[in-house]
Amino acid sequence: MSVTAAKGFTAAGIAAGIKESGNPDLALVVNNGPRRAAAGVFTSNRVKAAPVLWSEQVLKGGEVTAVVLNSGGANACTGPQGFQDTHATAEKAAEVLGGHSAGEIAVASTGLIGVLLPMDKLLPGIEKAAQALSEYGGEKAAIAIKTTDTVHKTAVAGGEGWTVGGMAKGAGMLAPGLATMLVVLTTDADVEAPALDAALRAATRTTFDRVDSDGCMSTNDTVLLLASGASGTTPGRAEFEQAVQHVCADLARQLIGDAEGASKDIRIEVINAATEDDAVEVGRSIARNNLLKCAIHGEDPNWGRVLSAIGTTRAAFEPDRLNVAINDVWVCKNGGVGEDRELVDMRYREVRITADLAAGDESAVIWANDLTAEYVHENSAYSS
Amino acid sequence: MSVTAAKGFTAAGIAAGIKESGNPDLALVVNNGPRRAAAGVFTSNRVKAAPVLWSEQVLKGGEVTAVVLNSGGANACTGPQGFQDTHATAEKAAEVLGGHSAGEIAVASTGLIGVLLPMDKLLPGIEKAAQALSEYGGEKAAIAIKTTDTVHKTAVAGGEGWTVGGMAKGAGMLAPGLATMLVVLTTDADVEAPALDAALRAATRTTFDRVDSDGCMSTNDTVLLLASGASGTTPGRAEFEQAVQHVCADLARQLIGDAEGASKDIRIEVINAATEDDAVEVGRSIARNNLLKCAIHGEDPNWGRVLSAIGTTRAAFEPDRLNVAINDVWVCKNGGVGEDRELVDMRYREVRITADLAAGDESAVIWANDLTAEYVHENSAYSS
Numbered sequence: 001m002s003v004t005a006a007k008g009f010t011a012a013g014i015a016a017g018i019k020e021s022g023n024p025d026l027a028l029v030v031n032n033g034p035r036r037a038a039a040g041v042f043t044s045n046r047v048k049a050a051p052v053l054w055s056e057q058v059l060k061g062g063e064v065t066a067v068v069l070n071s072g073g074a075n076a077c078t079g080p081q082g083f084q085d086t087h088a089t090a091e092k093a094a095e096v097l098g099g100h101s102a103g104e105i106a107v108a109s110t111g112l113i114g115v116l117l118p119m120d121k122l123l124p125g126i127e128k129a130a131q132a133l134s135e136y137g138g139e140k141a142a143i144a145i146k147t148t149d150t151v152h153k154t155a156v157a158g159g160e161g162w163t164v165g166g167m168a169k170g171a172g173m174l175a176p177g178l179a180t181m182l183v184v185l186t187t188d189a190d191v192e193a194p195a196l197d198a199a200l201r202a203a204t205r206t207t208f209d210r211v212d213s214d215g216c217m218s219t220n221d222t223v224l225l226l227a228s229g230a231s232g233t234t235p236g237r238a239e240f241e242q243a244v245q246h247v248c249a250d251l252a253r254q255l256i257g258d259a260e261g262a263s264k265d266i267r268i269e270v271i272n273a274a275t276e277d278d279a280v281e282v283g284r285s286i287a288r289n290n291l292l293k294c295a296i297h298g299e300d301p302n303w304g305r306v307l308s309a310i311g312t313t314r315a316a317f318e319p320d321r322l323n324v325a326i327n328d329v330w331v332c333k334n335g336g337v338g339e340d341r342e343l344v345d346m347r348y349r350e351v352r353i354t355a356d357l358a359a360g361d362e363s364a365v366i367w368a369n370d371l372t373a374e375y376v377h378e379n380s381a382y383s384s
Numbered sequence: 385m386s387v388t389a390a391k392g393f394t395a396a397g398i399a400a401g402i403k404e405s406g407n408p409d410l411a412l413v414v415n416n417g418p419r420r421a422a423a424g425v426f427t428s429n430r431v432k433a434a435p436v437l438w439s440e441q442v443l444k445g446g447e448v449t450a451v452v453l454n455s456g457g458a459n460a461c462t463g464p465q466g467f468q469d470t471h472a473t474a475e476k477a478a479e480v481l482g483g484h485s486a487g488e489i490a491v492a493s494t495g496l497i498g499v500l501l502p503m504d505k506l507l508p509g510i511e512k513a514a515q516a517l518s519e520y521g522g523e524k525a526a527i528a529i530k531t532t533d534t535v536h537k538t539a540v541a542g543g544e545g546w547t548v549g550g551m552a553k554g555a556g557m558l559a560p561g562l563a564t565m566l567v568v569l570t571t572d573a574d575v576e577a578p579a580l581d582a583a584l585r586a587a588t589r590t591t592f593d594r595v596d597s598d599g600c601m602s603t604n605d606t607v608l609l610l611a612s613g614a615s616g617t618t619p620g621r622a623e624f625e626q627a628v629q630h631v632c633a634d635l636a637r638q639l640i641g642d643a644e645g646a647s648k649d650i651r652i653e654v655i656n657a658a659t660e661d662d663a664v665e666v667g668r669s670i671a672r673n674n675l676l677k678c679a680i681h682g683e684d685p686n687w688g689r690v691l692s693a694i695g696t697t698r699a700a701f702e703p704d705r706l707n708v709a710i711n712d713v714w715v716c717k718n719g720g721v722g723e724d725r726e727l728v729d730m731r732y733r734e735v736r737i738t739a740d741l742a743a744g745d746e747s748a749v750i751w752a753n754d755l756t757a758e759y760v761h762e763n764s765a766y767s768s
Contacts, residue, residue: 113688298764304497380682
């Protein structure tokens, strides 16, 4: 599965020595063609890491031959030297892959902000990774991009004769403008860059963009979609977009399921909103309410905290028409006390909150996590 | 001290039995005149508790004879019955104080959302409180409004012959639009309602409105300023505003110092912003970043998380001109690595973050708290 599920791709994941632990920390994904079309979506954080600034430029050309990804360092807030390091990474990959220019090599990094990468380890690592490239290397690549992820994440979908596969890392800093989420999707469908771009944007808008684990937006978020055309098949537009959507949704759900220190995955569905934007704004406000996130952790169906979160938004609603269900029990009706909160069973990892704005026909789903002592511990006990 | 520091006021704090613990839970503050001018500032949450809806109407008249405050229940999201209960509370106070109408009685409540108040205990409690009214009752009133506060909070300021005193409760849900923060300020200065209103709004804008303990905005925030005129003195406008500002700043600082589960008080100063609004937006974004709040708890000067928080705002800045100091050590210079982070001493409770946007001359200070396992515990272990 992973990035080598689709034909035309090879990948590798190795330990370059960037991480002090000695764990795998460098992944290489290569598109062997015949087509090398690509699309990308990046963090909307205005403080962008060097590899994001680099890869945004690379993607403007619409062609990507290979992606170099490293964990163990974000190369963010590292000034001109950091950008030179990213450039040198792309140059090295172009050199070892032969016959390519650095301008076709995308780079993605994740790890601590504000520290230069150990280039004396990273550059030899690229040579080592190139030697390890394999059409079965997708899993190893997915493992090498892990940071505090407890499991590696892959997904696959497709149609007759063609495939979309992908890998992701997440764990911390998941948030609206995308998280420190590095995602590489590959397909052997024969699709040109503009159609890839449309499919990727449509998919991320309702998947990765609606994951809000901890409200913190990363400097490094990168989602790439590469097409090799190796299947010789061009799927219908709707069919292709659906497959990309499926893989993105699958990976996004895996990110939430493995978020730092989380004990609950919270599915927040806002219904009967006047507009989709209203539904998303309300969903995010609920997703980010620390008091509610603590209550969910404590398996307390504290709907008052849902209402207080809704009340901070600009969405269209009347306070005395709001309804809230937790795990399908309508604990709040018409802005006041509804069904008995004792009926809510919150023992399971997935918790469903439904907020009915009674203001229209639009809806949206946002995924979040609870707030736990483990989250505090993981994020206070050491720099990450 | 407290609300009886100024002449013309009596107060009481008693246990009415609203709290199961038997702790004091009902406070009464009475303005005995000769003037009964008043101003109020309320939560900007659109889901407002019944007492907020009631008191907003009362304040429109510019006259308040008494304030009834209860802890042990927020009377929020309680529908028409909740509003009737607040009305009955005001009626009862007007009756026992004699010769007043309910329309002069402000009401404030704090505690769990979505539960009706036990009126069979609250109404007799008002009689009991009226009997206990005393010009020395300010401390007891301040104690009776506590919820998870560990200490009661009072402050005083003033000039020649006149005084401004006040009490506050806070602890959880402190946030920008004001928190579940109940504050009553009193003065014996002879000041009319419009001047009170101007002084109160000017003061809350830069004090309570810039406290952001946990990003959660309450349904019940209320700040009242009552003037008795009993000193017979009308201070100069600037002098009066300064005294109100002083008392608000003092109480706001006390709220941060006693926030739920906090181990650090974080003073975030944004300097060289293009506009004051920019400075406030950036300060709030830093204040609400859970990853940074965890890092501060861990005494980790993780400036990368400050930059990633700045990057989510719309404020005017260039990423490569940003500077960040933690406890006066400029750990980030020009968007990259600055002075050695090992120089930062974070052992003390107060932590100072300075964010230099290098984009203008405006500044703002936001106060926040760290995120701790104790915060999670307090807010997950029981409903509040």
